[in-house]
Amino acid sequence: xxxxxxxxxxxxxxxxxxxxxxxxxxxxxxxxxxxxxxxxxxxxxxxxxxxxxxxxxxxxxxxxxxxxxxxxxxxxxxxxxxxxxxxxxxxxxxxxxxxxxxxxxxxxxxxxxxxxxxxxxxxxxxxxxxxxxxxxxxxxxxxxxxxxxxxxxxxxxxxxxxxxxxxxxxxxxxxxxxxxxxxxxxxxxxxxxxxxxxxxxxxxxxxxxxxxxxxxxxxxxxxxxxxxxxxxxxxxxxxxxxxxxxxxxxxxxxxxxxxxxxxxxxxxxxxxxxxxxxxxxxxxxxxxxxxxxxxxxxxxxxxxxxxxxxxxxxxxxxxxxxxxxx
Ligand SMILES: [Mn+2]
Numbered sequence: 317x318x319x320x321x322x323x324x325x326x327x328x329x330x331x332x333x334x335x336x337x338x339x340x341x342x343x344x345x346x347x348x349x350x351x352x353x354x355x356x357x358x359x360x361x362x363x364x365x366x367x368x369x370x371x372x373x374x375x376x377x378x379x380x381x382x383x384x385x386x387x388x389x390x391x392x393x394x395x396x397x398x399x400x401x402x403x404x405x406x407x408x409x410x411x412x413x414x415x416x417x418x419x420x421x422x423x424x425x426x427x428x429x430x431x432x433x434x435x436x437x438x439x440x441x442x443x444x445x446x447x448x449x450x451x452x453x454x455x456x457x458x459x460x461x462x463x464x465x466x467x468x469x470x471x472x473x474x475x476x477x478x479x480x481x482x483x484x485x486x487x488x489x490x491x492x493x494x495x496x497x498x499x500x501x502x503x504x505x506x507x508x509x510x511x512x513x514x515x516x517x518x519x520x521x522x523x524x525x526x527x528x529x530x531x532x533x534x535x536x537x538x539x540x541x542x543x544x545x546x547x548x549x550x551x552x553x554x555x556x557x558x559x560x561x562x563x564x565x566x567x568x569x570x571x572x573x574x575x576x577x578x579x580x581x582x583x584x585x586x587x588x589x590x591x592x593x594x595x596x597x598x599x600x601x602x603x604x605x606x607x608x609x610x611x612x613x614x615x616x617x618x619x620x621x622x623x624x625x626x627x628x629x630x631x632x633x634x635x636x637x638x639x640x641x642x
Pocket of ligand 1: 344345444
């Protein structure tokens, strides 16, 4: 029997379940946790939900999110642990050790880097989100969905696809989303809560950040600088910086976007984004890493010198790429 078949059998026949997802919880981890948790509860199982990080505020509207615990996972001999959206056990944070002790650990994930650490593994790198895998699993089990389950899965899938914009979005993704929309959920309300609404502090930071915008290399390189002072003035934290780097790449004609966060007089953190060039090569030059279109690094040194060096290497990369393309 395939692991998928065995997992369905365990979900049907076992009674005690602890579900957990990864550190720095996101829409997919929380949505998958809630949907599978509700499905098992409705089937009369004893289910406990855990997350090694607190549920981000924007997902607290999801039904049952207040029942997710951040500590206190205790296993009985026959407790089945289900790890969601986590490519390796370390991603389970404070629950990693306990999860590894479970007699049956089920690993359900869509990361291509998943190390198959479960007793049973359902890993599908073709799936856009773990929520898409959960949807397929529940459908195969003949489990009917409630509106709250559909909403949780819709959040999972729409967040991991960047609102169906990333290239992981497939016909299967849209078919799942379409089926979820049959359950009286409102995509506009969900999108507003999950994607559009941000605290005023974020916009105050964005305003200052955009004021630092510089263009280099024939307007093909855009650079934004954020200082620690800006975070303090706006009342934001380092996590709020995340989305801002994308503004650089979204400027028409810009090929390579850079965001420099000046952490101290001796160290800067750099984010790179691109349309086509492989910015992981750029990050590697500074001992960083990442993906072809999104990468980053840390540079020990003063802002001025670091910026000069980054721009020099960025221009070189653009020239090399163009050279190759003739
Ligand atoms: Mn995911």
